[in-house]
Amino acid sequence: MACPKDYGTDEERRAYINSHMSQLHPVMKKLRELMETHPRGFLISSPNTAMILSNVLQLAGVKKCIEVGVFTGYSSLAWALSIPQDGKVVACDISTEFTDIGKPFWKEAGVDNKIDLRIAPAVDTLQSLIDAGESGTFDFIYVDGDKLNADVIYELSLKLLRTNGIIAFDNSFMHGYLLKPEEEDERQDVPVIRKLNVKIQQDPRVTAVMLDVGDGVYMCRKN
Ligand SMILES: C[S@@+](CC[C@H](N)C(=O)[O-])C[C@H]1O[C@@H](n2cnc3c(N)ncnc32)[C@H](O)[C@@H]1O
Numbered sequence: 235m236a237c238p239k240d241y242g243t244d245e246e247r248r249a250y251i252n253s254h255m256s257q258l259h260p261v262m263k264k265l266r267e268l269m270e271t272h273p274r275g276f277l278i279s280s281p282n283t284a285m286i287l288s289n290v291l292q293l294a295g296v297k298k299c300i301e302v303g304v305f306t307g308y309s310s311l312a313w314a315l316s317i318p319q320d321g322k323v324v325a326c327d328i329s330t331e332f333t334d335i336g337k338p339f340w341k342e343a344g345v346d347n348k349i350d351l352r353i354a355p356a357v358d359t360l361q362s363l364i365d366a367g368e369s370g371t372f373d374f375i376y377v378d379g380d381k382l383n384a385d386v387i388y389e390l391s392l393k394l395l396r397t398n399g400i401i402a403f404d405n406s407f408m409h410g411y412l413l414k415p416e417e418e419d420e421r422q423d424v425p426v427i428r429k430l431n432v433k434i435q436q437d438p439r440v441t442a443v444m445l446d447v448g449d450g451v452y453m454c455r456k457n
Pocket residue numbers: 277278279302303304305306307308309310326327328329332354355356357378379380
């Protein structure tokens with residue numbers, strides 16, 4: 235029977251949904267708790283984004299991943315925990331200021347051996363992987379940083395992914411900025427993501443769907 239009334243506000247619905255997720259891995263929980271009081275803690279991926287994508291990684295038997303935008307390593311940790319012992323996460327960031335906070339957590343969870351941290355602009359790291367002959371060998375790429383270069387990152391990622399590999403863009407909803415008229419864009423990265431979202435939607439190289447998780451995750455499977 236149809237629900238006679240649209241119960242609850244958006245916030246109440248989200249709170250209910252978020253409170254019905256399995257327990258986090260204890261080390262991920264500890265890192266989240268630490269970041270709750272950190273001035274830039276808002277940058278960390280949402281728990282449901284990490285959980286749903288971790289399920290995808292396990293379902294798809296993912297072994298080789300790339301993360302663009304490590305920060306304190308929460309999502310890198312999620313991927314490392316979801317892949318086998320001989321799997322790897324190439325973790326890209328431009329600064330060690332925050333990755334240094336995350337490293338001991340990777341060690342505590344026993345997955346530091348799976349994470350290959352590269353401190354350089356992500357575009358350079360992705361290009362270096364292509365130059366090293368790793369095109370077509372990655373199973374999963376998570377993009378959560380360097381929005382201004384999102385289109386270049388998308389193109390390089392499509393080279394690095396195998397057929398049926400997945401690229402997932404976090405913040406593809408840009409906190410709602412994309413719903414405002416183009417001429418009112420205040421941030422430099424909004425038009426970049428606005429254009430990229432249209433390009434992805436029309437791109438025959440991928441099958442893409444935007445998930446209503448966190449701030450929107452554009453999940454694209456390479457055809
Ligand atoms: C939103 S945070 C990532 C959050 C992380 N995925 C998590 O779940 O905790 C964005 C990160 O992207 C990094 N970043 C910014 N520009 C970058 C670039 N050009 N190449 C690589 N990383 C970059 C920032 O240093 C920052 O740590």
